[in-house]
Every structure is written in C-alpha cells, then in structure tokens.
Amino acid sequence: NAGVTQTPKFQVLKTGQSMTLQCAQDMNHEYMSWYRQDPGMGLRLIHYSVGAGITDQGEVPNGYNVSRSTTEDFPLRLLSAAPSQTSVYFCASSRTPTARDQPQHFGDGTRLSIL
Amino acid sequence: SQQGEEDPQALSIQEGENATMNCSYKTSINNLQWYRQNSGRGLVHLILIRSNEREKHSGRLRVTLDTSKKSSSLLITASRAADTASYFCATGKGGSEKLVFGKGTKLTVNP
Numbered sequence: 748n749a750g751v752t753q754t755p756k757f758q759v760l761k762t763g764q765s766m767t768l769q770c771a772q773d774m775n776h777e778y779m780s781w782y783r784q785d786p787g788m789g790l791r792l793i794h795y796s797v798g799a800g801i802t803d804q805g806e807v808p809n810g811y812n813v814s815r816s817t818t819e820d821f822p823l824r825l826l827s828a829a830p831s832q833t834s835v836y837f838c839a840s841s842r843t844p845t846a847r848d849q850p851q852h853f854g855d856g857t858r859l860s861i862l
Numbered sequence: 863s864q865q866g867e868e869d870p871q872a873l874s875i876q877e878g879e880n881a882t883m884n885c886s887y888k889t890s891i892n893n894l895q896w897y898r899q900n901s902g903r904g905l906v907h908l909i910l911i912r913s914n915e916r917e918k919h920s921g922r923l924r925v926t927l928d929t930s931k932k933s934s935s936l937l938i939t940a941s942r943a944a945d946t947a948s949y950f951c952a953t954g955k956g957g958s959e960k961l962v963f964g965k966g967t968k969l970t971v972n973p
Contacts, residue, residue: 751904778959789950789965790905797959805960837904847892847954847961848912853904 749773753838753854760828760861768823768857770838776852777844779821783807783834784856790837796821797844828861835859866894866951866964874970881938883967885951886931892954894927894934895961899948908936908949941971 754769772779780795782805792805796815810832812824821840825832836857841849866887875881885894893912897905911918911927911934918925924937938945948966 780960782963787965790963792960792962795960839905845954845959847959848910850895850907850910851897851905851952851961853906855902855904 751838751840751852751854753836753857755857756855757858758860760825760859762828762830762861764825764828766825766828768825768836768838768859770821770823770854771819772821772838772840772852773819774840774842774852775818776840776842777818778841778849778851779815780805780839780851781811781813781821781823782837782839783832784837785834793823793836825859830861833859833861866953866962868949868951868964868967870967871965872968872970874972875941877941877943877971877973879941879971881941881945881969881971883936883949883969885934885936885964887934887951887953888932890929894925895952895954896923896925896934896936897950897952897963899950899966901947905950938969941969943971943973945969946971 751772781793782790794813796802838854839851841851866885869884895910896908899905922939927934950966952961952963
C-alpha cells in the first residue's frame, strides 16, 4: 500500500506564479485535509474534505483552493504565490468523514519556497 | 488557533531515561491523539485516547488524560536514540470534523 502520496516533494516558485500540489490516497478514506507547517507554529489546517464533492475551509484558507472530484485525490491550488506561503505542506487522510475520532495518515510533505 | 499546547517545547535526555511530554487544551474534547514526526517526514499516529478513558498503553508509550484539568501526558519509557523526533498532541471536539494540532515538543535522546 502506498498510503498518502504527495507530489512534488520540493518546489521553488516565483511570486505570482500558480501551482497545484497533488495528494492521492489508496485507502478509500473519506476524510482528507491539507495542513501547512511553519517553524514555531505547529500544523495549521488549510482546507479539508469529508467526501467526494464536499470541501470546507480550515484555519488558514486564504490564497488556496481545493476540489475533491474523486475519493482518492485532493489537490491544493496556490492561486498567486506569495512569499508568506513558503512552508511545508502536508496532506492527511482518515477512514471516516471526521478526523476527530480516527488516526490520520500523513504524506511526507511538499517543501515549497516562494521567491 | 491551536487548541492543544505541548510542554516543554524541547526536551533532551540520555538513552534509557524516561521522557514525559504534556499537552494542555482549552475546550471540551471527544478524544486526544498523539503523533510523532521524524525530521523531514510526515506525522505518524501513535495513540488515541477517548474522553472517557484515563490511561492507555502501547508498547513503551503511556498516555494519560485528565479531562478535569484539560491536560494529557505522553510518557516514553526506556527511551532510545530512535525516539528522537517531535511529538504533537491533537484534539477533536464534538460537532467538528476537524483535528487541531499543538505546536509540538522536540525530543532529543542522546546515545
């Protein structure tokens, strides 16, 4: 089992560019989420989805867009990259449509630098 | 904003010693989870304790939960160099699908 796969692992962008961070899981999990991790800030929730076709905002959604057209995939789009979006991005999934009562499975992250 | 806050922020011990990390939270919860993150990797789930449980064990890990004090502790016994990592608590509360993470405790186990 691959688990949660994130691509790319590293990316450098220029301010104003757009890009999509990919996340795929092969466990038929209903809940998927995106976090960003910054030094001293822990993990902060960007967007999450409780099933295909359903998404909602987390704590820090501005500048990011998501969609969930299939159970397996949950891409995160940066609309116009800004230096403040330099971070490590993690995708996670859990079996039921809620993260609060199930272990979350994490990918290994995408390290993103915005120049 | 973070629901859980870990204490201490950093902890350095010798191999074989026990490591204790604490997590405090602000509002009522359904359960509390602990995760480990090795450098450069994603988080790995360690243990989940429900609000009606007081203590849970998994191998060398012991987690306690005190809902009256809104706090939890993670004890790693007989630590090894491989336990060097950051440890995070995460809380889930009723009515919300989300999990909220603390800022983590960085544990260093010296050989």
